[in-house]
Amino acid sequence: xxxxxxxxxATAGAFDGPLGVLGALEVIRTLNDGGIETERxxxxxxxxxxxxxxxxxxxxxxxxxxxxxxxxxxxxxxxxQGNSLGDELTRTGFAGPERELLEPPFAYVExxxxxxPVLANxxxxxxxxxxxxxxxxxxxxxxxxxxxxxxxxxxxxxxAGVAASAVVTRLCEMxxxxxxxxxxATVGRIAVEPNLVNVVPxxxxxxxxxxxPDDDLxxxxxxxxxxxxxxxxxxxxxxxxxxxxxxxxxxVPFDVTVRRIIASVAxxxxxxHAELLSGAGHDAQEMASICPTAxxxxxxxxxxxxxxxxxxxxxxxxxxxxxVLAGVVLRLAAMCPSSIGQP
Amino acid sequence: xxxxxxxxxATAGAFDGPLGVLGALEVIRTLNDGGIETERxxxxxxxxxxxxxxxxxxxxxxxxxxxxxxxxxxxxxxxxQGNSLGDELTRTGFAGPERELLEPPFAYVExxxxxxPVLANxxxxxxxxxxxxxxxxxxxxxxxxxxxxxxxxxxxxxxAGVAASAVVTRLCEMxxxxxxxxxxATVGRIAVEPNLVNVVPxxxxxxxxxxxPDDDLxxxxxxxxxxxxxxxxxxxxxxxxxxxxxxxxxxVPFDVTVRRIIASVAxxxxxxHAELLSGAGHDAQEMASICPTAxxxxxxxxxxxxxxxxxxxxxxxxxxxxxVLAGVVLRLAAMCPSSIGQP
Numbered sequence: 001x002x003x004x005x006x007x008x009x010a011t012a013g014a015f016d017g018p019l020g021v022l023g024a025l026e027v028i029r030t031l032n033d034g035g036i037e038t039e040r041x042x043x044x045x046x047x048x049x050x051x052x053x054x055x056x057x058x059x060x061x062x063x064x065x066x067x068x069x070x071x072x073x074x075x076x077x078x079x080x081q082g083n084s085l086g087d088e089l090t091r092t093g094f095a096g097p098e099r100e101l102l103e104p105p106f107a108y109v110e111x112x113x114x115x116x117p118v119l120a121n122x123x124x125x126x127x128x129x130x131x132x133x134x135x136x137x138x139x140x141x142x143x144x145x146x147x148x149x150x151x152x153x154x155x156x157x158x159x160a161g162v163a164a165s166a167v168v169t170r171l172c173e174m175x176x177x178x179x180x181x182x183x184x185a186t187v188g189r190i191a192v193e194p195n196l197v198n199v200v201p202x203x204x205x206x207x208x209x210x211x212x213p214d215d216d217l218x219x220x221x222x223x224x225x226x227x228x229x230x231x232x233x234x235x236x237x238x239x240x241x242x243x244x245x246x247x248x249x250x251x252v253p254f255d256v257t258v259r260r261i262i263a264s265v266a267x268x269x270x271x272x273h274a275e276l277l278s279g280a281g282h283d284a285q286e287m288a289s290i291c292p293t294a295x296x297x298x299x300x301x302x303x304x305x306x307x308x309x310x311x312x313x314x315x316x317x318x319x320x321x322x323x324v325l326a327g328v329v330l331r332l333a334a335m336c337p338s339s340i341g342q343p
Numbered sequence: 344x345x346x347x348x349x350x351x352x353a354t355a356g357a358f359d360g361p362l363g364v365l366g367a368l369e370v371i372r373t374l375n376d377g378g379i380e381t382e383r384x385x386x387x388x389x390x391x392x393x394x395x396x397x398x399x400x401x402x403x404x405x406x407x408x409x410x411x412x413x414x415x416x417x418x419x420x421x422x423x424q425g426n427s428l429g430d431e432l433t434r435t436g437f438a439g440p441e442r443e444l445l446e447p448p449f450a451y452v453e454x455x456x457x458x459x460p461v462l463a464n465x466x467x468x469x470x471x472x473x474x475x476x477x478x479x480x481x482x483x484x485x486x487x488x489x490x491x492x493x494x495x496x497x498x499x500x501x502x503a504g505v506a507a508s509a510v511v512t513r514l515c516e517m518x519x520x521x522x523x524x525x526x527x528a529t530v531g532r533i534a535v536e537p538n539l540v541n542v543v544p545x546x547x548x549x550x551x552x553x554x555x556p557d558d559d560l561x562x563x564x565x566x567x568x569x570x571x572x573x574x575x576x577x578x579x580x581x582x583x584x585x586x587x588x589x590x591x592x593x594x595v596p597f598d599v600t601v602r603r604i605i606a607s608v609a610x611x612x613x614x615x616h617a618e619l620l621s622g623a624g625h626d627a628q629e630m631a632s633i634c635p636t637a638x639x640x641x642x643x644x645x646x647x648x649x650x651x652x653x654x655x656x657x658x659x660x661x662x663x664x665x666x667v668l669a670g671v672v673l674r675l676a677a678m679c680p681s682s683i684g685q686p
Contacts, residue, residue, distance in 0.1 A: 051539075053541070116496070133493065137540055145653075146650055146651035147648055148458045148459070148650040148651075149529035150458070150527065150623040152527075152622070162511055162512075162515055164533075165509075166512065168505055169505075172505055175497050184495075184497060186542075187544075188538070188539050188541055188544060189538050190534075190544075191534065196532065197531045197532055197550040198394065198395070198396070198401070198529070199531050200531065200650070201531060204533075207540040280491055280493040280494045303499060305495070307489055307541065307543070308488060308491075309489070
């Protein structure tokens with residue numbers, strides 16, 4: 001099984017581009033063109049809503065396919081317009097009749113742009129991904145009190161926007177402290193109401209995206225953020241902050257045998273390679289719970305910038321990644337079962 | 344001339360309610376019902392877009408009527424949907440053929456809810472407004488760089504949302520310092536792009552509303568905020584912050600004679616009164632540039648909360664305000680010209 005994802009429903013989240021699915025199709029097309037038959041069948045898969053940008057839960061399709069999230073729970077998720085995933089899949093014709101749970105395949109491999117600067121800095125053609133760092137997403141809703149910007153003394157305000165900014169500032173302090181290891185934190189969404197120039201914000205909504213390769217330090221970061229929110233509320237009676245968990249995954253290590261095959265195929269093809277941890281979440285981390293899994297990364301230009309219109313990998317870099325993917329898939333499709341770890 | 348404003352175009356800004364215009368009409372209706380004829384004619388006026396919530400410039404109608412803003416400049420202002428005031432006035436049938444500049448009247452009085460806690464705390468029925476504090480509005484646009492929330496190392500980010508939060512936090516520090524007198528500062532609008540949970544914000548837009556009764560200290564606050572923005576940009580090469588002035592008014596003192604008449608009428612009617620400065624902007628401050636002007640305030644409930652759905656003044660408080668307004672208008676309509684200061 002060659003992994004990829006394409007966001008058929010979550011068009012708002014289609015940042016990663018079609019490298020995965022096109023790569024998988026290219027591998028199969030090449031094998032067909034060459035009349036190459038494998039011991040084991042090869043399948044290309046597309047998972048929906050990997051980014052989670054529309055329905056708020058990332059790796060949604062693969063999490064359902066791997067059994068971590070139930071189909072009913074997934075269907076009931078709603079987007080910002082109030083449309084449910086279930087209704088939208090029906091409307092767009094993607095609600096098929098097949099069983100949603102995947103039969104565990106022999107192995108799973110996914111090719112992806114790195115979305116970071118590690119490979120470019122190391123001058124490596126290919127990344128052998130050792131695992132995926134833990135991800136914690138929560139949505140915070142701050143309830144203050146609307147008030148007149150000119151007539152309301154500062155000490156009588158419950159400014160939801162100020163509280164939201166305090167959260168952002170605190171997250172920056174947490175990241176730059178040494179208490180949480182390689183913590184990354186991002187507030188990607190901020191919205192205030194009523195959002196008028198001369199009205200103290202009554203409400204603020206924000207999201208907190210935290211990443212950490214160390215599960216214990218992630219728990220510490222979540223705990224300390226929660227403590228900070230409690231203090232913030234205690235300091236200003238009347239202020240309320242509600243937190244809702246959007247997503248949470250722990251550190252996922254990838255299969256050592258599949259990683260070794262990736263490195264070996266890259267060597268065969270004369271490509272330099274480096275091991276690295278994935279900063280981003282991927283469908284592969286869901287597949288890793290049901291079968292031996294690893295990922296092939298290729299470098300991005302401009303410091304590996306991603307989730308940006310400037311995201312770019314050269315055609316040559318893409319070709320090298322797909323070429324390694326093909327070699328790895330051929331090896332896996334020919335291996336005897338006992339030579340690879342079972343989950 | 345009895346002042347009032349009603350936001351016929353800027354419905355989004357219609358927070359202040361119709362006390363002014365209904366009060367003015369009630370005074371004229373009462374005089375007509377009683378067959379009372381005055382020496383001087385009495386006019387009720389409504390100004391458009393006093394809040395500035397839709398077209399971004401407050402006191403817009405009165406500023407045009409008093410000659411501070413040209414009709415062409417006003418017509419060319421656009422709302423967040425890109426509609427211009429000129430087009431919207433035509434569309435709604437409010438683009439009348441009359442000359443926009445007012446002939447300076449003998450005097451101008453406006454009745455308004457205080458929108459603050461001073462009168463309630465002082466236990467006063469009526470507020471005699473001494474003037475309006477200076478107002479400074481600016482719009483800030485922060486340009487950072489979109490990036491992947493998981494894969495982008497913190498030191499390589501240009502996070503526009505973090506910069507926006509730093510501005511909010513700095514304004515709070517400025518207010519709580521003793522350097523700027525009675526400065527009030529509000530960030531009422533904050534919006535980030537692309538506004539997705541796992542994308543570092545590429546852009547942030549926010550508004551800064553500052554109020555100060557001391558013009559020199561307001562200039563100091565504006566200067567220091569500007570310095571802070573320069574530092575913020577210097578610290579992170581690539582980050583850009585553009586500032587656009589939305590509105591700026593200096594401290595406006597009200598006419599001493601009109602204020603004295605308000606206090607005297609309140610005394611006559613057995614009402615307690617207190618002098619106070621207006622924290623909010625009002626059309627009266629534009630009228631003050633062309634004729635003797637003052638304002639009558641009435642207390643609001645719940646600590647004088649305003650620009651909030653909880654804003655409320657009792658019918659009795661409103662009646663007392665309109666009753667004083669009527670008394671003041673009758674006196675002004677009968678006064679000989681030499682007994683009142685000319686602008």
